[in-house]
Amino acid sequence: MIARLLSALSAALCLLLAACASPPLRGTGDLGVVIERARGSVQIVEQSARRSLGRVDGLGDLSHASVVFSRDGRYAYVFGRDGGLSQVDVLSQRLVKRVMQAGNSIGGAISSDGRIVAAQNYQPGGVKLFDADTLELLAEVSTGGSKVVGLADLPGNRFAFSLFEAGEIWLIDASQPRAPQVTRYPNIGRQPYDGLASQDGRHYLAGLYGEDGLALLDTWQPEQGVRRILNGYGRGRAALPVYKMPHLRGWSLAGDYAFLPAIGHHQVLIADRRSWQEVARVPVHGQPVFVMAEPGGRRVWVNFAFPHNDTVQVIDVPSRQIVATLKPGRAILHMEFTARGDAVWLSSRDDNRLTVIDTATLNTIAELDAEQPSGIFFTWRAQRMGM
Template identity: 60%
Template sequence: MIRHVLLPATCALLLSACTQAPLRGTGDLGLVVERASASVQIIDSSAGKALARIDGLGDLSHASAVFSRDQRYAYVFGRDGGLTKVDLLQQRIDKRLIQGGNSIGGAISQDGKLIAVSNYVPGGVKVFDAHSLELVADIPATLLADGTKRSRVVGLVDAPGQRFVFSLFDSGEIWSADFSHGNTPQITRFTGIGQQPYDAFITADGRYYMAGLFGEDGMAQLDLWHPEHGVKRVLGDYGRGQAKLPVYKMPHLEGWAVADNQAFVPAVGRHQVLVMDARTWQQTDAIAVAGQPVFVSARPDGRQLWVNFAYPDNDRVQVIDTETHNVIADLKPGPAVLHMEFTARGDQLWLSVRDANQVQVWDPYSLKRLATLPATAPSGIFFSSRAQQMGY
């Protein structure tokens, strides 16, 4: 008879393993920003519940997040200049620093090794090592005429070829910072692109960078396949200048949706979602909706759009069929719907209802609410699946 004898070290290892939490993946995890309490919740989309609340993240009034390529860490960009690395598995802050005075978002590089943050104060972009959060590069924006301030930076995205692309609000520029040859970036500047670019997005394939203009109508488009062609103007009637109504909240251009070779755009100051041919960038339709749209989010299969609105219609969400352009549902989740996020395969839509202090989970096929979770003044919802998408 063979006897198995456990050595003391082996016994200790087994006992230790029994007391630890079981291993799990992070592909179904995400964050909900609680903007009024400097906290985030870690959420589990498979179970439809919150797992933990993490405090101490500073001013989250305009916070956003990106994820490491292994989807374990979230990087949260706070309005106070805070950059916070959150460990989704350990459910704690891994590292945190104040890198500026007024931050407006960030991005993670194509290889996942760099984190870039765009700043109003001081104007420019700072780039950090994603593991250590040590400063890698400081890219100051254009100095303004008074000689004391630099242009505010907006619309920062990651792009193919280990690049970051961003817009300069005060000086009317688009810059590309190429890190493909090391941590000293090659900067390409495009000037005179239009007045006051206020936000931007990049198409899912990483080819077109589009900046909305606050100071005039139209959008500035940079073809990253052919940057030598410069920046051109598209959608000449889109923008702030010709708005017929007061603009209660500027739409987020990251809320654009592209489906079936069509781009669906929240109109500025109008009760419309504009439709463009995503190959020619010419407008083809305008869909009447209930209010001034903020986000236009496409279900991952491209068949549906979910649209939320600025005040006073921000208690509503409308659903649009992308084939017929008809509004097929008019929902009222509650007061102040701020953000919407689909799970990666589109089986759920999560939305934040700030003034009801809740997050809701919806089935976008049956249009039924699946769950309601308590949250303190929730705003942005971000799933870790964003790690595998360009421009998030």
């Protein structure tokens, strides 16, 4: 009798200790990762509680880094400047696997079925396709040494990207990932520097650094080829020195309009998404870097290049007027909205701080320590195209 009682107590104690040792069960939808560029780490954060949960080190050179997520939001794939591709488990807060896949990489994408991770490379150029579970190399698409920019996912396990030196847009059909098919669109303009895909996957838009204008591909009607839009938006005005290249992403699309940074000018360009004709310009505080629409599309937030990178401005979409100018910190490098837009998180590199702002009141509601933070990436991206 005593032996059975001791055995039962021992079993209960083991279960209790195991429960204490195991992390609590939770989903991933309220999580995110923040790039800490100086130490080569990502900080894992919880959005609702506005707190840090942990840190994962050993991710290499993150001076320019981006992140995509697995379909379930559990794994973050981190693309580093040194060509490293890292798979991070955001629940267990650990580095699962890391491969050195290029000499210089600035971003990537994940396929519509979540099985293929694609890395875009500066050095030696080209795009590499990896198995999302194992990071096994599936295929490599050579671009003849031209830098790859603006890689974006499209429906049907396709990817679009631009070539900086070659001045082309390429589409990859990766439905057979070990034998991808490539369609090339040449002569799109000089030096495409970034690209975005609309959230329905229909349009791919490449910004041009070498001339005033953008290149547009309608993926529903690819036989029509690439057409130019917003030609000559800077005509007759001398461009200012460009201290930081602007960024294009799908979140700069708000309702019927696209809000786009003007290179070398203190302006945000507005184009009608049906005709892709310019409809207005908004004078802003400095040279815009990110032009990001709130999830509801009512307002657009803009941050700026040096020396105006301590400022963020908010544009009201219906009136096309600036309705707020904020000074949330030094060197605001990135902004990220919560999935439904109740708050926006901002990284202040020079203050070693994350600032969380209530989008309804524009008041600061939280601040978190971070070591030279840059990109902020929330797991809701796992369910969006063009992210």
